[in-house]
Amino acid sequence: MNVILCAGGHYMLPAVQEVERRLGEAKCAICKQSSFGIDQRFMQADGEWRGVCKKCFYSFPVYTDMEFYLRTQPDIPYRLREISCTACKHRGVSLDFRATMSVRESIYFVTCGGCKRQFTEKSSLEAFE
Ligand SMILES: [Zn+2]
C-alpha cells in the first residue's frame, strides 16, 4: 500500500518506485553494484525506509522525511544553497531524500532549482560531527 500524505497535503513522501530508481545513481558500499530495492516490510511512518542491494542483500537506511530533517539540522539548507548544478550551473538544490550507504557515506538525492535535473551529492557532514 502506498499511503503517507498528511491532511494538509503540503508535504508528500516520495514514491517507492521513484526512490528505488534514483538509488540506482548510487553504488552499493559492499559489492559496488547499482541495483536497489526498498524493503517495504521496514517502512516506518516517520519516513525511515530500508534500501536493499539486489545483488548482495546489503541493507542501509533511507530517510525520506526531509522536512523534518531540514528543521532539525539548520545548517543543511545553507549547504544545499551552495551546491551547484553541473548541467546548468544554477546554485541551489532541493533535497528529495537521503541514504546512509555506510558510516562514512551519506548520499543526498537532490533536484536542481534551475533545470530540475536530479542528481546525487555525497555528504561528508557526518564525518565532521
Ligand atoms: Zn551489494
Ligand SMILES: [Zn+2]
Ligand atoms: Zn540545473
